[in-house]
Amino acid sequence: MNFIDRLRQAWASQNTLLCVGLDPDPAKLPKHLASASHPIFEFGREIVDATADLVCAFKPQIAYYAAARAEDQLEMTIDHIRRNHPAIPVILDAKRGDIGSTAAMYASEAFNRYQADAVTVNPYLGFDALVPFLNYKDKGVIVLCRTSNPGAQDVQDLKSKFGKLYEIIAAKAASEWNVNGNVLLVVGATYPDELAAIRAIVGDMPILVPGVGAQGGDVAAVLANGATADGTGLIISSSRAVLYASNGTDYAQAARATALKLRDEINSCRKST
Amino acid sequence: MNFIDRLRQAWASQNTLLCVGLDPDPAKLPKHLASASHPIFEFGREIVDATADLVCAFKPQIAYYAAARAEDQLEMTIDHIRRNHPAIPVILDAKRGDIGSTAAMYASEAFNRYQADAVTVNPYLGFDALVPFLNYKDKGVIVLCRTSNPGAQDVQDLKSKFGKLYEIIAAKAASEWNVNGNVLLVVGATYPDELAAIRAIVGDMPILVPGVGAQGGDVAAVLANGATADGTGLIISSSRAVLYASNGTDYAQAARATALKLRDEINSCRKST
Numbered sequence: 001m002n003f004i005d006r007l008r009q010a011w012a013s014q015n016t017l018l019c020v021g022l023d024p025d026p027a028k029l030p031k032h033l034a035s036a037s038h039p040i041f042e043f044g045r046e047i048v049d050a051t052a053d054l055v056c057a058f059k060p061q062i063a064y065y066a067a068a069r070a071e072d073q074l075e076m077t078i079d080h081i082r083r084n085h086p087a088i089p090v091i092l093d094a095k096r097g098d099i100g101s102t103a104a105m106y107a108s109e110a111f112n113r114y115q116a117d118a119v120t121v122n123p124y125l126g127f128d129a130l131v132p133f134l135n136y137k138d139k140g141v142i143v144l145c146r147t148s149n150p151g152a153q154d155v156q157d158l159k160s161k162f163g164k165l166y167e168i169i170a171a172k173a174a175s176e177w178n179v180n181g182n183v184l185l186v187v188g189a190t191y192p193d194e195l196a197a198i199r200a201i202v203g204d205m206p207i208l209v210p211g212v213g214a215q216g217g218d219v220a221a222v223l224a225n226g227a228t229a230d231g232t233g234l235i236i237s238s239s240r241a242v243l244y245a246s247n248g249t250d251y252a253q254a255a256r257a258t259a260l261k262l263r264d265e266i267n268s269c270r271k272s273t
Numbered sequence: 274m275n276f277i278d279r280l281r282q283a284w285a286s287q288n289t290l291l292c293v294g295l296d297p298d299p300a301k302l303p304k305h306l307a308s309a310s311h312p313i314f315e316f317g318r319e320i321v322d323a324t325a326d327l328v329c330a331f332k333p334q335i336a337y338y339a340a341a342r343a344e345d346q347l348e349m350t351i352d353h354i355r356r357n358h359p360a361i362p363v364i365l366d367a368k369r370g371d372i373g374s375t376a377a378m379y380a381s382e383a384f385n386r387y388q389a390d391a392v393t394v395n396p397y398l399g400f401d402a403l404v405p406f407l408n409y410k411d412k413g414v415i416v417l418c419r420t421s422n423p424g425a426q427d428v429q430d431l432k433s434k435f436g437k438l439y440e441i442i443a444a445k446a447a448s449e450w451n452v453n454g455n456v457l458l459v460v461g462a463t464y465p466d467e468l469a470a471i472r473a474i475v476g477d478m479p480i481l482v483p484g485v486g487a488q489g490g491d492v493a494a495v496l497a498n499g500a501t502a503d504g505t506g507l508i509i510s511s512s513r514a515v516l517y518a519s520n521g522t523d524y525a526q527a528a529r530a531t532a533l534k535l536r537d538e539i540n541s542c543r544k545s546t
């Protein structure tokens with residue numbers, strides 16, 4: 001089963017559009033984990049087990065593992081999800097982008113080494129730099145379109161006669177780049193107007209929406225502007241608000257409570273469920 | 274001493290603009306290295322030692338190490354360069370790009386974990402996503418501008434009223450983004466016309482130019498269009514043509530011979546040396 005089918009199945013069977021992002025900042029981990037042999041893995045494992053029935057995907061952010069010299073703990077985390085929660089696809093948030101021969105190595109990193117079901121990529125280098133990822137037909141390739149950060153407009157809003165850059169990326173992602181039907185987009189929750197514009201361009205293409213929670217994105221606006229007619233179409237990701245709901249020994253329960261509230265808030269805004 | 278000063282010193286003291294890129298593809302390594310305990314490191318170490326007097330920088334490409342689960346061998350390679358060839362700066366080719374909190378982790382990966390002197394980054398997310406890198410004032414931040422691949426024009430040539438996207442990136446990189454004076458650009462050797470346009474925009478800013486060798490970039494055109502008035506301003510990088518000049522036990526000597534020829538070809542095209 002390919003990534004988008006797996007995602008649709010998780011949306012339906014779990015009745016959730018929520019994705020929990022795993023951004024394990026060593027400086028923010030609960031103190032009692034410091035003595036664990038693999039504290040980053042232990043932290044992620046507890047978060048995963050406490051929220052797995054509430055999510056349609058997990059999204060580990062590789063930068064946090066790489067900065068901590070903890071690629072092994074990322075492998076362990078993804079392996080834990082695959083073994084214990086096999087219905088939940090794993091999105092490796094890596095935002096890779098490089099020329100073809102190097103892109104092939106990054107694709108292998110994501111899909112062979114880490115066994116991710118999907119990976120985020122950067123479109124700046126154009127189509128041929130995406131092909132090595134797209135060639136993994138059963139995997140998802142999630143292209144940055146309009147990101148959640150304050151400076152997103154610096155480059156992504158540049159306007160040509162074909163529209164703004166993010167609109168052009170959306171149009172290419174939905175047509176000429178989507179040769180294997182495995183392309184998705186990233187659009188930040190912090191920009192609901194742009195999300196509506198992109199939804200109008202890409203039809204039912206699933207969109208990964210980070211930026212609710214710590215970044216302040218508005219859930220109701222995301223659903224109103226981004227959901228498809230059947231009330232799905234979105235992978236709404238929260239990381240810090242869930243992960244760091246408590247920094248005590250109750251962090252996993254606190255994460256679950258926050259995730260539950262967010263899932264329910266999202267579901268209450270869905271037009272049809 | 275900051276990265277650009279180190280680079281200028283290497284240009285002068287070594288009389289070379291050549292950079293050797295370390296893209297160790299496990300499938301292409303000489304067969305006799307297969308039994309080594311760290312074949313990727315051994316390969317890179319031999320290449321480094323055979324070419325260190327011919328280059329102004331080394332540029333390891335992290336994707337090749339990551340795909341092979343060999344981050345430790347990347348650490349060993351960079352450590353080897355720093356200990357044995359301390360005058361040669363190391364550019365970590367990683368093309369990172371993410372929102373601020375994650376970008377801070379990628380900056381830490383490049384500069385703290387790997388102790389790189391510079392890192393390549395992707396400008397798609399805008400200025401605030403570059404700030405965590407720029408804040409390392411002594412390090413170089415090398416922004417993708419016009420890449421060497423065939424599809425570079427898909428996105429980078431989009432034209433707005435302010436010019437093409439790569440021209441806008443060049444202008445921002447040379448002014449509003451360069452708050453700490455540590456920005457450089459990437460421009461592919463395969464596009465000499467674009468290189469000339471970018472040089473006209475950015476003044477004396479150093480430019481990393483991949484794409485000579487296996488990708489077919491023309492050295493004379495690169496120098497004519499990209500060098501500054503003093504015959505420097507360029508980091509001209511070759512990877513595959515040097516690394517895989519031979520796949521026998523003589524690979525390091527063959528790499529040296531290729532690098533020597535390329536350095537001399539570059540120097541013969543410099544207006545003043």
